[in-house]
Amino acid sequence: MEPLLAIAFGVILAASAYLILSRNVLRMVLGLILLGNAANLSIFLSGRLVGPTPPIVAAGIDALVAGAANPLPQALILTAIVIGFAFVSFVLVLVHRAYGALGTLDTEAMREAEPAHEPPQPTPVTSPAPRKEAA
Template sequence: METLLALMVGALIAAAVYLMLARNVLRFLFGLILISNAANLVIFGSGGLTPEAPPLIAYGASAPPGGVANALPQALVLTAIVIGFGLFAFALVLVYRGYQNLGTLDSEEMRIAEPRE
């Protein structure tokens, strides 16, 4: 499964980079979503893949049974998902506001601050 996960991450990153290089900022935004997902998978996968054993401690026990999934990357990914969403939401509003004011979604046309000479 490690190989498949690596392939998935590669595919996600490739699609994300391609989208982020587009002139349409909406596509950039889609790329942002994909790259966030890819990053989360990278963190998750780096902690090792352990099938079907969530890091839970049974009642009466003081430690989980051996061989449960790595809890640390899960905690990190949880944080990362939420932060990624915050970033996405803000960027979306920025795109929306940009379109309201500038009337375009083409980043090459957004030249208020750095006019073309």
């Protein structure tokens, strides 16, 4: 099972890298979603796939039974999923606004903040400004 999940992690990571490198913002967001899923899968895998038994300590026992699942990765992934969900929602709204405001989804065409043509340079200051003589 582990090798299979490891390969799946690699494939998802590769697909997300491919999508993030796209110039289309929407594909970039899809890439981000995949990247988040790859991260969650890697944490799940790091916690080892021990067994299907729920990690609950029954009454009267001090420790988990052998073969119980590792609860820590589940807690980490749950946190990461919630955070990732919030971010993806935010970025999607941002993309929607960007499409409305800028009229494009092509990153090369989004040059509002960094215009391709900078404003003209000021004339060089050659010497200190001459003092205006008081009349």
